[in-house]
Amino acid sequence: MARHYVRELVYGANDGIITTFAVVAGVAGGSLPLHVVLIIGAANLFADGMSMAAGNYLAIRSHESVLQTQGLPEEEASPLRHAAATFLAFVVAGIVPLAPYMIASWPAGRFVSSIGLTFLGMFGIGASRALIADVRWWRAGFEMLGLGAVVAALAYGSGTLVAAIVG
Numbered sequence: 001m002a003r004h005y006v007r008e009l010v011y012g013a014n015d016g017i018i019t020t021f022a023v024v025a026g027v028a029g030g031s032l033p034l035h036v037v038l039i040i041g042a043a044n045l046f047a048d049g050m051s052m053a054a055g056n057y058l059a060i061r062s063h064e065s066v067l068q069t070q071g072l073p074e075e076e077a078s079p080l081r082h083a084a085a086t087f088l089a090f091v092v093a094g095i096v097p098l099a100p101y102m103i104a105s106w107p108a109g110r111f112v113s114s115i116g117l118t119f120l121g122m123f124g125i126g127a128s129r130a131l132i133a134d135v136r137w138w139r140a141g142f143e144m145l146g147l148g149a150v151v152a153a154l155a156y157g158s159g160t161l162v163a164a165i166v167g
Helices: 002-029 034-069 079-102 110-131 137-166
Strands: none
Touching: 002 034, 002 079, 002 110, 002 137, 034 079, 079 110, 110 137
8 A cells, every 4th residue: 555655655754854844944044933933834834735735636637637638548546545645744754843843841952853853754754665665775764864954954054044134
C-alpha cells in the first residue's frame, strides 16, 4: 500500500518539514517573537498542505484526462486518496519543526531544538525510503538532509536580511 503512495508520502513529508522549517528559520532569522512562529507556522502548515494536496489532485486528474483523450487506459482511479496522502504527510512532517514552539514547557533553545529535530526528521524521512524502495538508507537520508539544510540556510538568511532592511 505505501509503495503506491510513495511519491505523495515523500513529496508531502519533504515539503512539509522543509517549508515549515523555512518559516521557523525565517522568523528566527528576523528575531520575531514566539507567537509569530506559531501563527505563521500553523498557517503555512495547513494552507500549504492543502495547496499541495489540491495541486496533486488536479495534476492526477489532468493526466487522466490526457490519457482519456488519447484513448489510453486509466492509470489512477483515486486521485483524492493521493491528495489525502500528500496532505497527511505534509502536516505530520511539518509539525516537527514547530514542536519546540508548541510545547509551553520546552526548555530554552527552541530554535536550536527545532534545527536538531528538523534535521533528524529530514534524515529519517529520506532514510525511510529504503523500507519500500531499492535505495541505500544512509544515502537517501543524507540526500534529503543536505537539500533541506540548503533551503533552511536560505530561509534563515533571507529572514535576517529582510529584518535588517525593514528593521
